[in-house]
Structures are given as C-alpha cells and as structure tokens.
Amino acid sequence: DTAVSQTPKYLVTQMGNDKSIKCEQNLGHDTMYWYKQDSKKFLKIMFSYNNKELIINETVPNRFSPKSPDKAHLNLHINSLELGDSAVYFCASTQGNSPLHFGNGTRLTVT
Amino acid sequence: QQPVQSPQAVILREGEDAVINCSSSKALYSVHWYRQKHGEAPIFLMILLKGGEQKGHDKISASFNEKKQQSSLYLTASQLSYSGTYFCGTEGSNYKLTFGKGTLLTVNP
Secondary structure, eight states: OOSEEEEOSEEEEOTTOOEEEEEEEOSOOSEEEEEEEOTTOOEEEEEEEETTEEEEEOSOOTTEEEEEEETTEEEEEEOSOOGGGOEEEEEEEEOTTSOOEEOOOEEEEEO | OOOEEEOSEEEEETTOOEEEEEEOSSOOSEEEEEEEOTTSOOEEEEEEETTTOEEEETTEEEEEETTTTEEEEEEOSOOGGGOEEEEEEEEOSTTOEEEOOOEEEEEEO
C-alpha cells in the first residue's frame, strides 16, 4: 500500500494552461508539503500544511495555490503555466520529528 | 536559510570511504539526511536531533554538532548501491525542513 501517492506521474502541457496535481497520504500524518525540484536537483520547499492549515508559504507566485480538503490530502493547482514551472514536484508528509515520506513525484513539462 | 553542503560531488571506488558535510548559519533543531537516486524520490537515511548525537545505519553514520550548527554524513566501505545524490535537510522551527543543494556521490567498481 503506497504511503504517499501523487497523481499524475507525468504532466505535459502548454504555456498558459491550468493544471492540478493531487497528493494523498495514508500514514495518518498531520503535516504535508509540496517541494519543487528543478533541473539542478535543488529541492525547494513551496508550501506546508498542518492539519489542513497553511503554515508555510514560501516565495511562490500567486499562480500556485495549494488546497487541503482534509489532513490526508494536499493538492496543488497551477494557473497560467510558464516554461519555468517545468520541474518535478514532490509531495511529502511527516508527523512531529519523524522523517519526511515523499511521494514518487510529478514531472511537469511546460511547452 | 538553505544549509551549505560540501563537497558538491565525489567519486569513489567501491570500498572507499566518504564524508559529506552540512552547515547552517542558523540554530538547528534537527538535521535530516536523504539519498535520491536518479528518477526516484528522496529516501530517508537518518535524523539527528539536538544533543550532538551520532546515529548509524549499517555502514552509514552521521554526527550533529549543534554548537557549530554542522552535521556530517560518513559512508564507510562504500558499495555501488550508495551512488546517488545526498541531501541534508535542516529544521529550525515551524515544521520547515530546508534542503541543501545536494552532494552527488558516484561509486565505481
């Protein structure tokens, strides 16, 4: 049973489109994250939710909007996609001092 | 603030040892170490909490010096399977885990 699952695994879309990535965890964790990994492998934190509440919102364009309908789900919606949004997006979850459990990533390619 | 990892890359022969360092300019609550293979998600190696403890996992161990705000990952008698990019993540407060830029480790036969 997958602990943190993301869909889709691959996403290819054109500039200007709007797309969503979904994430679900079955670990019972309270805290979920979105990280962006660019072509240079830099893992940059974007957002974090704790029990459905937004607690970390890094310097991310307003075109990115996270939504957490419940503590097991954290979705990421991206409006007006740009070429620079191409990256691998990882969802992760944790509880207290426990390690991050990452999803398998969503490779977004904007053409 | 992003922790600084060194070296950026290291190439080893099987059986050799390596040390990867991670330092922060801010006080740290904990340090995490992860390894990521190409095309895969990062996987957890170990977490070190305040207290200067050293942890071990098979032939991989790590130390955390909270006074110096530094952590080191020690890989001994490296195996081919150790190849990958190693990330340290530092936690200051508020659940925020910030990763360094990674160290690419290549182990050759």
